[in-house]
Amino acid sequence: MLEEREILNKESIVITIERLCHQLIETHNTFDNTVLIGVQPRGTYLNNRILEKLELIVCNSNIASGNVDISFYRDDLMRRDEPIVPEIMDINISLEGKNVVLIDDVLFTGRSIRSAIDALMTFGRPRSVELLTLIDRRFSRDLPIQPNYVGKVIDAMESEKIIVEWKENTGVDRVLIRKSKQ
């Protein structure tokens, strides 16, 4: 049996994204030397939302952005049942000397972010790489990776699933925690 609980609703997601944007502005000011990079596939939705909001707040419609596909950089190719189906690698600028903000929806073991950092380095040597995540599942990390900007911290059991739904694919913005009952 499955039990679901909503941990962020549509309104709270709007507020959280707005706060994250202001935190980004505190560090990146006008975003002249900053590139926002969503992690394919699910980080791209959050990346787009943040980009839209930032453009309104800082009145800059030229914030550099892209999406990184980590398929070929993962460490679990021979440890999974399902095939890795690559998404589009959408980075059309050099990251040499840039301040990169990696954006993903859920930070869990940290392995995807490790792969994403690896993939980023093929586009040049960034000056810095930061991490923004909507949900941080702390205490579940396999690698020493911590986010710089966090929407919400959640303490969940390893068997529980965090599901982030976006209007673009399910018709509603919300974050759920799904517990599997014995």
Added chain:
Amino acid sequence: MSNLSVDHLLGIKYLKKSDVELIFKTADNFKKIINQPIKKVPSLRDITIANLFFEDSTRTKLSFELAEKRLSADVINFASGSSSVKKGETLLDTVNNILAMKVDMIVLRHPNPGASVFLSRNVDAKIVNAGDGTHEHPTQALLDTYSIREKYGEVRDKRIVIIGDILHSRVALSNIYCLQKLGAEVKVCGPSSLMPKHLDSLGVTHFSNLKKALEWCDIANVLRIQLERQDVNYFPSLREYSMLYGIDKKILDSLNKEITIMHPGPINRGVELSSDVADSNHAIILDQVENGVATPFSTWFLLAGKIQGN
């Protein structure tokens, strides 16, 4: 999306349509990687691949090795000319010796049809058939079909004529299987003496007139005349073959439409293709070579995904 339905790439015949589509989708992404400043990805860093070539090859061997290196696999190469095969070692013994060195994947080109199927039944490694005698050459068919998909957007309902020595050609057989799986219409053209007996069972018909074949098709895949596989003469002379089945600019200009010319290489210039056609905008021969890296890349990547974790 589900995984590949096969554990080895032995022939296109054994693949499902969804397998071909998965390979192509993955190859699309690899083509992006080719344009990155750093073209190497770490996917297969814990995999060792042995390329065993019991027959000569230039393009296939080079493009495979490049794809394997781009994927960070460790690669060992073997050519039968300089090996113990000359001393009478059997295929199975050779391969088992190589496997004892902990090799995960074997890419095999062999003059005997069925050699790769035989290996897949007898050794514990992923096998890729890089051409087995006159049987199949699946990676060539994948890259040819991928090149058509790239040029036209899709393969479905396209008309392809394969011209030349169909009897001895593994490229022709694999291409027929692959193109038909994706919904294309395939016919062949060439002298009757170079047509296999059971063409009908493949659902393919034969043109003996080149002009008619070209008028029918959207794409002509022109095969090399394989003089090394002809122990008897199947046609009177190369000159006669060239006059009847060689494609030159004159015959292309006489058609009332533009067609695409493909060739798996190496070209016998002046025999099956004239230089002005081979070097023209009609030809996508160099695109085929470029895709000759992208399609093996995706195939190896997907097959490696089926190796059980360490």
